Each structure stands twice: as structure tokens, then as C-alpha cells.
Amino acid sequence: MSGKECLVVGGGSVAERKALMLLKFNASVTVVSPKVTKRLSDLANRGVLRLLLRRYRAGDLDNAAVVFACTDDRGTNGAVREDAVKKGVLINVVDKPKECDFIVPSIIRKGDVTIAISTSGVLPMASKKIRQAIEKTVTKDYVAYTRIIGALRRHLMDTVPDPSRRKAIMKGIASMEVGDVVRRGLKGMKKVLGEGLS
Template identity: 40%
Template sequence: MRYYPVSLDINCRACVVVGGGAVAIRKVNSLLKAGALVTVITPEAAKGLIALAIKGKINLIKRGYKKGDLKGAYLVVSATGEQATNKAVFEEAKKRNALINVVDAPDLCTFIVPSVVDKGSLTIAVSTSGKSPLFAKALREELEKKFGREYAVFTELLGAVRSKLLKEGLDYDKKERVINRLIKSPVLGFLKRGDTCAVEKFLNVIFGKGVTLKKLGVSVKGKA
């Protein structure tokens, strides 16, 4: 294993993306989804970036990268396609101890980004350690077919049940038994076919009458 897999909390963290093309847009959108405070530096910005700036979602600086632009950045992505610029961005990020990813240049990275299946709180990451991003993408597309919206809902349900059990003060062994019972139950299948009544009946078997998805704070609505 070449890289240590880790999930970063970048919520409200300053992140800088250098570059303004299609790749930069993808990187920006994924950073925003994780709650980052994003600044984009590029002399020419794609329409998608301009739209995000107009909405106040990003800070867009329409010029080329300059030394000093990375002050205060926690994480940096360089997607310029220009070797000299990418190298300069890498060197500054390294000096500032900021995490740095230069697209398509593993030697200029302190982290690489896996291909991700995103189903709400369930995240499945696929990495080839930079050997073949296209293969990682192909694997991710296969996983997307297998893991539907029901997995996102089921993950939220498990989290809600865990919180309920913690509030009730159950010891670890009892809590583990209840959660394992739910994991091994037909509930995931019920969710896949949209049978919320069956889900709630099963929950009532475990917890007693009156337990509903709504009371647990679990929504079955959303995109697949």
C-alpha cells in the first residue's frame, strides 16, 4: 500500500484551486460539497466557476498564480496544465505545510484523490495509488450501479439508531447486538423497494411501537 487512506475534515477550511478549466470545476465542486472555503486563482475561468463566484460560493481571483497566494491555505489543488506553474504551486504549498495535489503529477503531491462513490454519509473510495486513474474511475462506475439511494438512507438509519441507543445508555455489547441485528435484517431490501411501512414494522419489533423514520430524523427522499 503506497498511500495511507484517510478522510479529511475540511469544513470551513481555506482551500485554494489554481486553474480554471473542467478539471478545476470538478475539484472545486467536490471541495464545496465537503464544506470547504474555496478560492480559485485563474486568468481564464470556465462559465461554471464564474457562476459559482456570482452566487458567492467561491472567491474567484482572475489572474495567474503569484507567490504568496497560498498563505493560510490548508489544502491546495493545482490544475493548470502548465508544468512551471504547477511546480511553483507545489513548492510554495510544501513550504507552508499545506496539503497539495497537482493533477496528473503524483511526484508533486502530498496526497492523491481517490475515485469516490458518494451515497450520503456512505462514501466508498477507490484508488490505484495513482497508477491508473481511469481504472479507478471504471471501478467506481461499477460500484455506482450496485449501491443505490437505499444505501444512503440505510446509513442514516444506522446512525440514528446508534444515537438513540447512546441516549438510552445501553452498554456496548447490547448496543452492538441491536445494530448488528439491523445490519443483518431485511431492512436494506425494504428500502430498496421503497417499503417504508415494512421498515417501520421491523423497527417496532426492536424498539416497541411508535418508532418511525420521521421520529428518528431519517428521510427517504433524495437523489439516487
């Protein structure tokens, strides 16, 4: 989504969540709604997103790669969907999975760890509950683990020319407990590698 034009039609809490999610992925966000949340207004005042304080118009989709229809007005959401289909713009109609070209999973991002959770639009609240349970499990150790494993992989790419040997070594490392890798740290893991390579 980085750099893509994204339109959010609606100004309530759902529209705010969609806009914030798009901003996390460095999208260029425009919000269209006669009324918006304070946070959306603040983001617009800081130049983080573009805000059109009016009702949706078909021309609003002209440069959009994707659009989110997030109003509580079925007629407006229907018009946005119809226009999006005509113009070939990908659309997500909130709470209407059958009218969506794509669904948006609940996302956990911690360092290089990204986990997406979806109930395929059946019940977004369930995704939230599942996400909260997983967030408790994915501790800072997993972030450190991926950092260490990434550095080890780069080290192996530089020092082990045989791809099948590298794969076998990485498979062995991946079978180690997360806590063990984190306790050893990068230096300790390189020592383990050195012992295994000799």
C-alpha cells in the same frame, strides 16, 4: 475541509472539478487562473467562490490549508509545489502522485453513505469507471437502510444500558439483508427489536 481556505491553481475542467469537490465539503475556495471555465466564472459571479483572473503568485498560498495545482503548465505546477513545500501547505499536483502530499479519491455520496475509490493516482479514469459500477450497486435502498439503522442505534443507546448487549443486537441487525430492513422500515424493525428484547 469545512471553512478551510483552499486554493485551486488553474481554470480548466480539472480545476473546475476540484473546486466543485471542495465546495461540496464547505471549503472557502479561491481559483487563480488567467482564464476559467464558464461554470467557474458563474460560481464566482454568484459569490460561491473567489476568482483571481491572473497567473499564480507565491503570496496566493498565504492563508491556504491546501492547494491544487491543476494547470497544463509544468513550470507553474512546479512553482506552486515548491512554494507549498516552503510554506507547509498541503499540495495535490494533478496527475503527479509522487509530488502530492495527498490524493483525492473518487467519491460517491448518497445520503449518509460515502464511498471513496482510489487507484492511488495510477489512473484516475479507472477510478471513474469503478465509481460508476459501484454507483449502480448503491441504490436508494442503502440510503434508507443507513437511516433506519442509525435510528435503531440511537433507540438502543436510549433503551439498552449494557454496551455488550447493544453490540450483539446491532450485529444481528447488521446481518439482516438490506432489502429486508428497508421493507420492514423503522417501525417494523423496532417491533423486531421489541420481540428480541423481551
